[in-house]
Amino acid sequence: MNIITVTDYQAMSDWACQHLIKRINELEQPVLGLATGSTPEGMYSSLINAYQNKQISFENVISFNLDEYVGLPSDDHNSYNYFMHDKLFNHIDIKGKNAHLPNGIASSPDQECQDYEKLITQTNGIDLQILGIGLNGHIGFNEPGTPFSSRTHVVELDDLTREANARFFASKDDVPTHAITMGIATIMESKEIILLISGENKAEALKQLIESDVTEDFPASILQKHPNLTIVADEAAAHSLVTK
Numbered sequence: 612m613n614i615i616t617v618t619d620y621q622a623m624s625d626w627a628c629q630h631l632i633k634r635i636n637e638l639e640q641p642v643l644g645l646a647t648g649s650t651p652e653g654m655y656s657s658l659i660n661a662y663q664n665k666q667i668s669f670e671n672v673i674s675f676n677l678d679e680y681v682g683l684p685s686d687d688h689n690s691y692n693y694f695m696h697d698k699l700f701n702h703i704d705i706k707g708k709n710a711h712l713p714n715g716i717a718s719s720p721d722q723e724c725q726d727y728e729k730l731i732t733q734t735n736g737i738d739l740q741i742l743g744i745g746l747n748g749h750i751g752f753n754e755p756g757t758p759f760s761s762r763t764h765v766v767e768l769d770d771l772t773r774e775a776n777a778r779f780f781a782s783k784d785d786v787p788t789h790a791i792t793m794g795i796a797t798i799m800e801s802k803e804i805i806l807l808i809s810g811e812n813k814a815e816a817l818k819q820l821i822e823s824d825v826t827e828d829f830p831a832s833i834l835q836k837h838p839n840l841t842i843v844a845d846e847a848a849a850h851s852l853v854t855k
């Protein structure tokens with residue numbers, strides 16, 4: 612595991628943007644795993660700038676998002692489909708057919724999970740997966756207790772997660788109770804993982820990710836076993852490591 616500490620959120624976003632550009636330029640048909648949440652938003656803005664300055668094209672990029680809420684259609688402003696179009700896809704030259712998210716309103720969510728997983732496999736897996744982390748150590752929407760062997764599946768969201776994400780909704784009650792998420796095994800098969808982490812409130816999660824035993828009670832702890840993981844942390848998130 613490689614840990615990079617940068618000064619602040621902007622520096623984290625810029626680092627991730629430059630790394631993505633490098634990989635996209637190196638690979639013939641880059642397959643990216645993308646994340647939602649506040650953490651990668653700055654990276655997406657930086658990527659849009661880079662695209663506008665002609666430093667990068669997404670013409671050959673294929674992307675798979677980690678997760679989607681069950682029950683939210685793509686035009687719902689809180690769906691991850693809407694988020695990705697609003698924050699990135701609408702502003703770059705990625706082909707619509709190449710930008711994949713689970714369908715939150717599929718008539719059979721379980722079938723949707725199987726189809727999504729199959730599509731990732733058929734595309735030869737993910738070259739570079741961007742990850743954030745939840746306060747309880749969730750990656751994607753793999754909540755504590757999720758088996759490490761899990762593939763794309765439907766999850767019931769933790770109370771803590773619904774509370775954390777309520778800031779985007781009118782109230783906590785409006786946060787969907789279920790989501791579709793890539794599984795932990797799906798994520799771990801990515802050839803490379805970049806985990807972004809920013810802010811004092813994530814410091815404990817970072818410490819646990821790095822120092823705890825590898826346990827399904829803290830899903831992100833499995834990342835200790837990934838052969839090509841880079842954690843990019845800002846000083847606020849990394850402070851408890853530095854002062855250790």
Ligand SMILES: N[C@@H]1[C@@H](O)[C@H](O)[C@@H](COP(=O)(O)O)O[C@@H]1O
Pocket residue numbers: 646647648649650651677678742743744745746750751752772776
């Ligand atoms: N499903 C997403 C995760 O993919 C994300 O990493 C995490 C942290 O979000 P944020 O970056 O907003 O703190 O929570 C969400 O619930």
